[in-house]
Amino acid sequence: MQNREIRLVSRPEGLPTERNFEIRDTKVGKPVAGEVLLRTLYISVDPYLRGRMREGRSYIAPFEVGQVIVSGAVAEVIDSASPALKAGDVVVSGSLPWQLYSVANAQTVQKIDPTVAPISTALGVLGMPGLTAYFGLLDIGKPQAGETVVVSGAAGAVGTVVCQIAKIKGCRVIAIAGSAEKTDFLLRELGVDVAINYKDGNRYKSAEELRKEVAASCPGGVNVYFDNVGGEISDGVLPLISSRARIVVCGLISQYNSQKLEVGLRPQPFLLVNSALMQGFIITQYAQRFGEGVRELGNWLTEGKLKYAETIVDGFDNTPKAFIGLFKGENLGKQIVKVAEFRLP
């Protein structure tokens, strides 16, 4: 049986290109005791992977040049040497290789029930992005009913969930996204109060322009700013925070391709005069509470309070392209690569 894999062959400089990756045919491994052979069904491409393509210290080890990329994926067990899983089981993992088939320790994957929700949601609303939204917003942002929550990257995998949880919690939600299609979706499908397009045609609006638009929508100031984007958009929002505001630094997709330390508006003066908090977090620090998060998100999904969006690219070989598209704002909701068809038995 033929296998196929995608390796990092050079570190991206700025925006990654397909030339940073190599796709090649290989062999399928065999599971030994405790292992399973997996057929990849869906691959999750995530902005944070860009950080791993860079050399140097971070919260997670960098990918080595020549290494097969590893990310979240949903897979089907096709052969098992572990009593924990059997052929036909569907599993999710935060770190499976970009391969058609892979061998994994059964302990490192988690079985999911394919009858509860579409299995791709294990990579989105019921997976890491959903949990990131849930814990980041509720544990750090601590939104109170009646407060104003501004969300950047609002139409992305995390942002779409943040917007809806904030609405569930009774907040006024101002969503910032990068196209009319996205702002329409946020307003009509997700029910945000105001959606702001950070582009004017192909032109990126300046921090000052955005500040005026956000200010007009937030007469009482911004109580929670859930930031997925950073850069100029944050420069637009920061001066509008209110007393005791909470700024959740969840992602900085506008900055990930930067080659140098970025300069911009200093947030300290706004934090100081407002006794405000700005906090970064990594979702794995909430690992002990993932069960709670998945349960809550699942309930909201079942009750119809939570919708999800996915942008699905078809075909394993398109994985690098789907990843690169994240930085061009090509995805609405969670960006996923469909690798193989799965049917309930």
Add this chain to the structure above:
Amino acid sequence: MQNREIRLVSRPEGLPTERNFEIRDTKVGKPVAGEVLLRTLYISVDPYLRGRMREGRSYIAPFEVGQVIVSGAVAEVIDSASPALKAGDVVVSGSLPWQLYSVANAQTVQKIDPTVAPISTALGVLGMPGLTAYFGLLDIGKPQAGETVVVSGAAGAVGTVVCQIAKIKGCRVIAIAGSAEKTDFLLRELGVDVAINYKDGNRYKSAEELRKEVAASCPGGVNVYFDNVGGEISDGVLPLISSRARIVVCGLISQYNSQKLEVGLRPQPFLLVNSALMQGFIITQYAQRFGEGVRELGNWLTEGKLKYAETIVDGFDNTPKAFIGLFKGENLGKQIVKVAEFRLP
């Protein structure tokens, strides 16, 4: 009896000058029921007053042009129409006018015991700066024994107390200050582990130079950064924070005279990859716990674990000059203006 007052007559542009203030003779008022007549003994000049000289929204109302400046002061009751206080009592308040004499509601001042510690300490180590150090460091910075704490503005009213509390808590302390006299004081008198001069002669070191010096002193990274200064010094420290670091935004003296929104190194990437926190605060939010703070600080003072430094300028008319000197780093420890002599009866 002749009175004298200092009014703001124009808003400073950049560094304040003496021309922004007017000193003039006036009359002494008379206390009515519930009020006391106070003779000012010591005036506290504080960096945060610069913010009040600016127009516009902040956590505290701006001074109006023409208004007498108000700040912390220690005063003696010389006439009382309140049963709560009698002539000879010494009081402290966070908001007394820059006047030789003033009339105040007895409820708005707090009696202090002049036999416990020199009365000027009610404006420094046992007053707002001490409490700011205490709550900012312990409640937000949460230093753990063995951690590395970096303090900017380390030789100032707040910084000197922060350095010592961090040492009491068993931390390694890196103190940043602006002269050899200050770094000597921090090393020899306050016992910090490393003291870094942010100047080289009259030249301010760059963020990169400071970063190298701080990095050399913090091989394990910075766990707590207590920031009184902001600007380039913070740009030097931020890239060195460690996982789960806490950045206490206490003051930004390097920025207070700026006329525009300041641009500098974006802290978000460092907060994100380190799951770190950056928080501003205003000491009044801890008002309910001031008793605890004063008690602890007083105990450390009595036990000889806490030293304090004061820079005392003599003469009421020198108050504006003493205030302006804060922005030139002229003070070691708490900057105070001595207005009148006080002797224990």
